[in-house]
Amino acid sequence: RLMLAAAEPPPDPRCADVEVFHWLGRGQRGPHRRALTEASTCEGLTPRVRSSSHQELEAWDAGEPDHGALGGPPALPSRREIEAHLSTVLRACHAPPEVAVIALVYLNRFAEQCEGWLTRHTWQSVSLVAILSASKVWDDDPFDNAEFAQIVPTPFDAEGFDCLERTFLECLNYNIIVSEPMYNRAQFLLETVRNKDGGFAVPQITPERAAVLEEESTKRQTELMDYLETLRPRSPGRAKNL
Numbered sequence: 001r002l003m004l005a006a007a008e009p010p011p012d013p014r015c016a017d018v019e020v021f022h023w024l025g026r027g028q029r030g031p032h033r034r035a036l037t038e039a040s041t042c043e044g045l046t047p048r049v050r051s052s053s054h055q056e057l058e059a060w061d062a063g064e065p066d067h068g069a070l071g072g073p074p075a076l077p078s079r080r081e082i083e084a085h086l087s088t089v090l091r092a093c094h095a096p097p098e099v100a101v102i103a104l105v106y107l108n109r110f111a112e113q114c115e116g117w118l119t120r121h122t123w124q125s126v127s128l129v130a131i132l133s134a135s136k137v138w139d140d141d142p143f144d145n146a147e148f149a150q151i152v153p154t155p156f157d158a159e160g161f162d163c164l165e166r167t168f169l170e171c172l173n174y175n176i177i178v179s180e181p182m183y184n185r186a187q188f189l190l191e192t193v194r195n196k197d198g199g200f201a202v203p204q205i206t207p208e209r210a211a212v213l214e215e216e217s218t219k220r221q222t223e224l225m226d227y228l229e230t231l232r233p234r235s236p237g238r239a240k241n242l
Contacts, residue, residue: 076120077120077123082123082127085124085127086100086127086131088152088153089127089128089131089152090131092151092152092153093131093132093135093143093148093151093152095131095134095135095139096138096139096203097201097202097203098138098203098205099131099134099135099138099139100131100134101183101186101187101190101202101203101205102134102137102138102178102183102186102213103127103130103131103133103134104130104186104189104190105134105178105182105183105185105186106130106133106134106172106176107126107127107130108186109172109175110126110130110168110171110172113171113172113173114171117171125164126168128152128154128164129161129164129165129168130168132145132148132161132165133165133168133169133176136220137176137178137213137216137217137220138213138216145158145161145162145165146158146161148161149161169224174221174224174225174228175221176217176220176221176224177214177217177218177221178213178214178217179210179214180205180207180210180211180213180214183205183210183213184205187202187203187204187205190202
């Protein structure tokens with residue numbers, strides 16, 4: 001099944017790259033409210049700065065002249081770089097165009113929940129895991145994390161993808177439900193970008209398929225919450241006959 005990833009042409013990545021570019025542009029002047037290195041214990045969202053300390057990252061974001069071991073902030077990625085990254089991921093995981101729209105729903109949600117976290121340091125990992133999460137609620141037979149690690153050229157192995165996904169879902173408060181209005185809002189936003197920026201196709205969704213999407217995303221959220229419940233330590237019950 002992994003060989004199917006190259007069987008069809010990829011969706012046009014331009015249907016998401018403009019929004020990523022705009023988020024980065026809005027966030028480039030402001031410091032993080034929280035450091036990703038602190039929140040992401042597996043360092044999944046910050047592979048390029050995983051050796052840096054919390055203090056160094058704060059100094060970098062604040063624009064202080066002494067950047068320590070980081071050596072100065074990287075330039076914001078160009079639209080072409082964002083498009084190339086998204087194209088590589090979408091092509092590798094054999095994603096249909098609708099996955100890009102759902103990924104945008106998650107990216108919008110991420111930007112709202114975790115203001116300041118989508119930065120020049122994290123955009124590649126965040127967009128990657130948004131696509132991974134979107135594919136799991138859209139595809140009938142999605143790649144699991146181990147398969148994703150084999151087919152997508154990234155620094156993450158299967159364990160790294162597990163941790164990256166867990167951190168991303170925590171940032172979303174495990175809210176991964178996508179309803180028809182949510183999909184349509186993202187689709188409309190991309191359609192507006194298309195009218196201004198090019199002739200790429202933005203897929204619409206039928207009411208029937210939207211109902212399936214909401215059902216599947218709700219089912220996955222329920223499964224995730226049930227799994228989390230099994231991991232939470234339980235308070236000891238009151239002993240009998242005392």
